Amino acid sequence: MWRRSASFILDKHQNNKPMSLTPSIDSPPPLSASVADENPSPNHISAYYQTRAAHHEIVTSDWLEQAQAAVRRYPDQDSPVSEKPFSVIEEFNKWRQQPALAEAVAAIRALAAVIRASDGNTMMELEIELKKASDTLKAWDTTSISLTAGCDLFMRYVTRTSALEFEDFNSAKSRVLGRAEKFGEISNKARTIIAMLSQDFIFDGCTILVHGFSRVVFEVLKTAAQNKKLFRVLCTEGRPDKTGLLLAKELAKLDVPVKLLIDSAVAYCMDEVDMVFVGADGVVESGGVINMMGTYQIAIVAHSMNKPVYVAAESYKFARLYPLDQKDLEPALRPIDFGVAVPLKVEVERSARDYTPPQFLTLLFTDLGILTPSVVSDELIQLYS
Template identity: 55%
Template sequence: MAVAVAAITALTSVIRSSSASTVMGLEKELKDAANALQRCNDTAISLKAGCDLFLRYTTRTSALELDNFAMVKKKLIERGRHFADTSKRARAAIAEQGQRFIRSGFTVLCHGYSRVALAVLRKAVAAGTQFNVIVTEGRPDETGITTARALKDSGVPTSLVLDSGVGYVMEKVDMVLVGAEAVVENGGVINKLGTYQIAIAARAHSVPLYVAAESYKFARLYPLSQRDLPLERKQIDFGPLLPPQVAVDNPSRDFTPPAYISLLFTDLGVLTPAAVSDELIQLYS
């Protein structure tokens, strides 16, 4: 289960077990619970976006106007459960949308470990499409190896390339498919470090880059550069040969501007980057 979906499920449980006797009291408990969840990982963008969307979805409803608080609570639990169920089904909807873009004989380049991107590839396999995948190594957390193992188990011919070898293999690639940690207001994406340079190489070779992302990852952020991202770093051991005086800069994520993205496969449909802002307005209105 994705962390945002787990948070949504937890917040629904908060409504169910709440001892509040007023709507304001219940809303406060929900906000406190959402803040507590976000403190578990204050740099997890999808976690914050999922919590924000849940609070907007559950508390912007005519059910709050009912005089019977027990009925209000019941309606909110139903609404929260519906939101959680919809979020869980998002992956299947995206897989159905995205698999149509994979053709027999294609070589697909993947970067990072994305459950929803894997769902797209598995759906294409189930539809009888024969293709192969090149997976980046994905240092420092070996996400490429995890993805390669999952693809092998699904019967997809897979090869692994060093992160620095993307430009070398791009001329053999027909499409790039990545997930996203967050989709931001201008249609760009925040994803595993290296996505941006892959997007640049793909553009240079006229290879389309597709992003698979659930709508609960749509975040009210507007980064203009890499410096605008929430800071998160991964530990990596370069071994004893690295001089102790040498600083290591190893951010975990980067920002890919919308100009490098062809389409986004989402549970709201197949979107252009320009359409994301309109969807965000509807999600948070």
């Protein structure tokens, strides 16, 4: 279980609701039979792997009337609903079909659509509807850090506008929608900004080690190739899904010299490396990162040999989380095929990601700027203040 900072205590009652045993068309697909037969487990493959603050106000009678009206208008999710003209999950899945669009950005686009589709008559109703939609998206995959962080940042950003600033509700709603669309555009351009900021650190003749297929890291390397920089890349294979092989193919199309490594050859080849570039599924309060399994050990090897480790991560992946060790991570499970039958008595580690502490990282390239790990907590305070 995640240990969250003392400054952000979540209401736990939602986590105590009974889980439905009825499968949904929007639920992540179950574990494949070949893996499930050999390694029975009550857990399913996480949707994360499949895809990759309350305000304290003065309570007035008008406020209570709006709140009661909103609750009556939007009943609890457990109550039967006769008609659902708009589904935030369907909207989210529509945006997710775009290969270049990150999962968190797809959620941001879906939440903006909630504002457009809302027929609420007060800011209270609109905020409650947005909160329910955000909670629905976060519950769709509780293991996705970027999805949760993106929804939280969206809610914090767009609800800063108060209805009291405007003459009528329509003006307030238009301002909220404008903020939502602006936030979506900023998030969508994050990779381009990161790629531009990182170019001064890639020099002619350098060798870069990458791990897995991070779209933002690929954007960094693609921009460097387009700028006619001469460099080569060492790609780990990224088993079991061979994401490193996919990245190597894309880099080869750009005529970038690439060497493919087996994952266990990282230490063997580290003396050839000038820098390590990795992506992140989440950047936590300590300045550490959560990323594809194997990132931690690569960072340890690079640190021991005085090689800089750079992280490329969009600001919507900044999460108010504080893991202390690997066991604090909620497992994001994946299927693993060893090519041979695994005996039933043999346990298989199927987690898809690990946690790299900040002392093994050099710099983080973000759309907020180039940061040291120690600055991340300050940036989180600004993002959520």
